[in-house]
Amino acid sequence: MDGKYAIAVDIGATWMRVAIGDEEGRILKKLSERTKREGKSGKVIADQVLSLISSLIGKIDVGDIEGIGIGSIGPLDLEEGAIVNSPNLPFEYVPLIGPIRSKLKLPIYLINDCTAAVIGEREFGAGKGVDDLVYIGLGTGIGGGVYVDGHLLFGKDRNAAEIGHITIDVEGRLRCGCGKFGHWEAYCSGANIPNFARLLLEGVSEEKVKSSLLFKLVEGQLANLSTKILFDVAEKGDDLSLKIVEKIGRFNAIGFANVINAYDPSLITVGGTLALENPDLIMRPIKKYVRDHTINRLPRIEITPLGKDITLYGAIAAVVRPLREIEPFGG
Numbered sequence: 001m002d003g004k005y006a007i008a009v010d011i012g013a014t015w016m017r018v019a020i021g022d023e024e025g026r027i028l029k030k031l032s033e034r035t036k037r038e039g040k041s042g043k044v045i046a047d048q049v050l051s052l053i054s055s056l057i058g059k060i061d062v063g064d065i066e067g068i069g070i071g072s073i074g075p076l077d078l079e080e081g082a083i084v085n086s087p088n089l090p091f092e093y094v095p096l097i098g099p100i101r102s103k104l105k106l107p108i109y110l111i112n113d114c115t116a117a118v119i120g121e122r123e124f125g126a127g128k129g130v131d132d133l134v135y136i137g138l139g140t141g142i143g144g145g146v147y148v149d150g151h152l153l154f155g156k157d158r159n160a161a162e163i164g165h166i167t168i169d170v171e172g173r174l175r176c177g178c179g180k181f182g183h184w185e186a187y188c189s190g191a192n193i194p195n196f197a198r199l200l201l202e203g204v205s206e207e208k209v210k211s212s213l214l215f216k217l218v219e220g221q222l223a224n225l226s227t228k229i230l231f232d233v234a235e236k237g238d239d240l241s242l243k244i245v246e247k248i249g250r251f252n253a254i255g256f257a258n259v260i261n262a263y264d265p266s267l268i269t270v271g272g273t274l275a276l277e278n279p280d281l282i283m284r285p286i287k288k289y290v291r292d293h294t295i296n297r298l299p300r301i302e303i304t305p306l307g308k309d310i311t312l313y314g315a316i317a318a319v320v321r322p323l324r325e326i327e328p329f330g331g
């Protein structure tokens with residue numbers, strides 16, 4: 001190999017992905033595994049990253065690789081190079097940079113996964129040449145990345161777009177993984193939709209619930225309700241499930257409207273497993289209700305063309321097209 005190559009890592013709550021990419025944003029090879037959620041300490045995450053990287057690069061000379069870009073779920077502590085108190089991981093503290101640098105002497109760029117995603121979108125996806133761009137990830141959690149006037153937003157602790165924790169229910173009926181009540185993510189993320197669905201079902205007559213296909217598929221136990229079952233049954237046309245999905249969409253529309261009112265983007269791209277696997281059921285109600293809550297002119301709202309690899313694209317971009325705002329560890 002010659003030229004600039006990057007190792008890209010995407011650490012998600014459910015999936016971990018690694019790839020090798022080049023300067024043009026081509027992914028040459030990639031691997032993925034479920035994120036390890038068992039173990040004595042958060043170090044299992046760094047160990048998993050290292051083992052995936054070693055399977056990925058095999059016999060490739062590390063000398064051909066410019067650096068490692070990591071897009072990770074947050075919150076991140078960028079002094080320590082670690083994930084801290086993540087609502088979506090079972091570990092309080094996950095050291096990343098220390099253990100990885102002790103094995104691989106390459107510069108490492110560590111960024112929030114949705115910040116990486118919006119960088120990937122602007123460099124290699126639908127956002128090329130778009131100065132006012134927002135990426136929204138609807139997955140296990142909800143996150144965002146934002147460019148305004150061509151500037152990537154960071155904030156004092158680099159958490160400028162923690163949009164999943166926008167309050168959308170002042171009654172605060174559901175508790176978010178972060179501990180606070182009423183946050184968007186507590187209602188509409190893949191991890192929390194079952195709680196929202198059960199809350200909504202409290203307002204439905206027993207007769208209606210019991211006669212639904214949803215009730216049959218959870219074997220009469222609402223504790224068995226999962227996001228996947230709900231969307232699968234809605235796709236089949238179950239009336240009760242469709243009503244719940246519509247309500248989720250209304251709450252998503254409020255979240256999207258808040259983002260539009262705050263950042264005034266011309267394009268919002270949407271990714272995350274939940275949106276990528278159920279594009280119509282997720283996008284239709286958002287487009288239907290968003291204008292009920294916006295004051296700003298509506299942007300285009302589209303599913304990202306980069307799919308599940310969007311964070312990897314951003315991690316590649318962080319290495320091969322570095323931004324002055326993102327200083328690498330060991331660079």
Ligand SMILES: [Zn+2]
Pocket residue numbers: 164165176177178179180183185
């Ligand atoms: Zn929260």
